[in-house]
Amino acid sequence: PATSLDQIVALAKRRGFIFPSSEIYGGLQGVYDYGPLGVELKNNIIADWWRTNVYERDDMEGLDAAILMNRLVWKYSGHEETFNDPLVDCRNCKMRWRADHIQGVCPNCGSRDLTEPRPFNMMFRTQIGPVADSGSFAYLRPETAQGIFVNFANVLTTSARKLPFGIAQVGKAFRNEINPRNFLFRVREFEQMEIEYFVMPGTDEEWHQRWLEARLAWWEQIGIPRSRITIYDVPTAELAHYSKRTFDLMYEYPNIGVQEIEGIANRTDYDLGSHSKDQAQLNLTARVNHNEDSIARLTYFDQASGRHVVPYVIEPSAGVGRCMLAVMCEGYAEELTKAIPGEKLAAVGEALNAFLKSVGRSEKLSGEARDAILARGEELTQALAERLPEVEQLLAMPGADQIELGKKLRGQAQPLIDEHYRTVLRLKPRLAPIKVAVFPLKRNHEEIVATAKAVRRQLQAGGRMRTIYDDTGAIGKLYRRQDEIGTPFCITVDFDTIGQGKDPALAGTVTVRDRDTMAQERVPIAELEAYLRDRVSA
Ligand code: ATP
Missing domain, CATH: 1.20.1440 (de novo design (two linked rop proteins))
Structure with missing residues (x-):
């Protein structure tokens, strides 16, 4: 694994994974752009999460709710009131910090001369329509979850689901973090992969454990082994206002230390209850804000008992950027x-x-x-x-x-x-931005070049594996360029391939080189697709 975050920052910049936003104007703090390789890695992470959590289960639906929502959502979710972080200023160096991040000492100058903490709401505000008044006021969502809760009844009726079932969503979230820092780890605009899993009250604790296991299995599948994750059973005093119990999955990033990559919360009936009308009739266990605006009861009719119940919710919520940073750190190696x-x-x-x-x-x-x-x-x-x-x-x-x-x-x-x-970036092949790179042994040899390009087109035509052609250097250099971005396979077309080498038996074959072992194998072009298919999705 990486020993310093700088290694990852440098690689990300050098090879086009991540760029600072608006760099030519000096950047924008806490905001990053995903470059050509970054967007592939990010998309692969999201696709893998979606496949595992939506397609490979029988109890999940997907959703893509809008970023802008009615302001009342944030009133009843509790965010207007409680999505606050206590802020302190350092009187000495004027830096501003989140009180819960610094233990009474300014990390910048070491001074203890700090102001009293004061609340700061982390939601970004914007205005909808031409007139700036209280009716046009809106927030950028600070989490994707609320889009799921307010659509609970829509999904339930259109999908005819029975409990337990879940709704998965991936999308942007915005938080006006006081000190965005540590590269992708703490930013102001990021993407979340969230599941709200609805269960019968009383089965919530069991499902909470099951989701903990399922999520650990996914992290393992994408290259963060269980041994590298610590489970933090969040103490009651630190729990969010909606949570009965939360497991934070923690990964040890270089320099940053052990930090949350995913939170798995038992949100009880807090959210569906908060967004419902007629709350007094719903037997809610959570303490919710009294709601006179909602036009719906977000309940489920339980046929067995003949009652309407408000489901409990288990929420696994992971950040795409933190995930990407973790898999890059984990896979990174400099080696002889x-x-x-x-x-x-x-x-x-x-x-x-x-x-x-x-x-x-x-x-x-x-x-x-x-x-x-x-x-x-x-x-x-x-x-x-x-x-x-x-x-x-x-x-x-x-x-x-x-x-x-x-x-x-x-x-x-x-x-x-x-x-x-x-x-070398030992990414799981399923996450690698580029699955296969094809090189001509000689870049000015017409037939070798044409064959290499044909191989690349043939592999790409299947649509599954991102395949590129590269002839910008000697083979050794091309291998190293692919190693450092995690490309699991490199293919070289040489004189043997076109029947002009020493061994006529090798005509129609290419060299396939494995990123991790650096071992090379001759594979017939006709068998390449079959050879690679499972290997690139491992
Ligand atoms: P933290 O305590 O680190 O601020 P949080 O507990 O507020 O995180 P949640 O509200 O549980 O985070 O959000 C769920 C997930 O969203 C986190 O596990 C993380 O992966 C991601 N996330 C939250 N805030 C940020 C951020 N500012 N930048 C990048 N990812 C974030």
């Missing part, structure tokens, strides 16, 4: 692909030391590492490997007097880096 020969290491070691000296850095490769460089194989490979990121950084440093040394170092180190070192 094969041992570097000792004499090459020694030469680079010398050049590195000279370079470090010239830029005024006293540290050198340690004596031990140098001895190792001269004497042994494996350890020294490791010794330099650990320095390679640093070499890369040094190579990027400007400075006139260092240019010559830098060039020399680059001349020696770069090929070693290219040949022996890689960044």
Whole structure:
């Protein structure tokens, strides 16, 4: 896994996963755009969630409710009153923080001179229509859940569902976070994947446990093993106003620490009850806001008892951005692909030391590492490997007097880096933005190029696997470019493929290279689709 969030931020920017919003105007804090690879990864996460939770179950329907809703929704959901975070200002450095995030000390300057907490509503406001008055006032939704609750009766009657059943929805949510930070982790505009699962009162605790298991299984399926998730049984004092019990699934992000990726709440009959009329007749257990505006009773007719009941709700709610950040962190690795020969290491070691000296850095490769460089194989490979990121950084440093040394170092180190070192994103193939990349061994050989392009078109035609063609470098470099974005398979078309190689038996076959093992296999073009189909959805 990644050891620092910077690795992911750099990769995301370098390869086009994530860009800061409105970057050419200085950006917009807490808002990000998903680039060509980011949108694929995000869509794949959402599709996998949808497939698992809607298609592969018998008890789920989907929904896509609007972002703008009648203001009364937010009155009766409790958000107008309670979606507040206590804010404090640091009198010393003027930074503003959420009181529950900082434990009385300003994280920026360390001062304890903070103002008293005061409430701040995190909902964004906007205006509908040309006249700004109280009737035109609206919020951008801070969660997708309410769109499900207010449509409960619509879905129930049109789908003829029986309890228990659920409604799934994916969509944007907006929160005016005080300090958006930590890249995709805390932002102001994000996407949620939410399920509201309606059950008979009394069966809620059992279903809460079942959903906990189902959700852990999904996280495992997309590459976050159970052992990497901690379940936080939220103490009563910290529970949201609607919750009887909540399990937060926590993932340990580099730098950010152990943080919530998904909340699984037992919301009781709070929401359907709050949005109903005639509340006094509904035997509600939750304390709800008295509602004189709703025109509906959000109840379910239970045939067994002949009664109308207000279902309890279990809500698994996950953020797409936090999920994407977690799978990128989890899959990230910088690694040596094969041992570097000792004499090459020694030469680079010398050049590195000279370079470090010239830029005024006293540290050198340690004596031990140098001895190792001269004497042994494996350890020294490791010794330099650990320095390679640093070499890369040094190579990027400007400075006139260092240019010559830098060039020399680059001349020696770069090929070693290219040949022996890689960044790889071990995404589950099902999430990989690109499933297959096809390369021509020679980019100016007409038949090889035409064959490679035909292979790419053929694989893409099935529609299932995003396949690209790339001829912008030597094969080794192309492999590394795909490794770092998580492409599970690379295909190379060579002279053998077109019947002009050494082995005529290889005509019509291509090399398929596996991202994780780096093993290569010859596969007939005619069998490629069958070979890849299951592997790219693993
Ligand atoms: P936090 O305590 O971290 O602010 P929360 O408990 O308010 O989160 P919920 O209201 O439970 O979050 O929202 C459900 C999910 O939506 C979270 O688990 C998270 O994945 C996602 N989410 C919430 N707020 C943000 C945000 N500002 N940026 C990105 N994702 C978010």
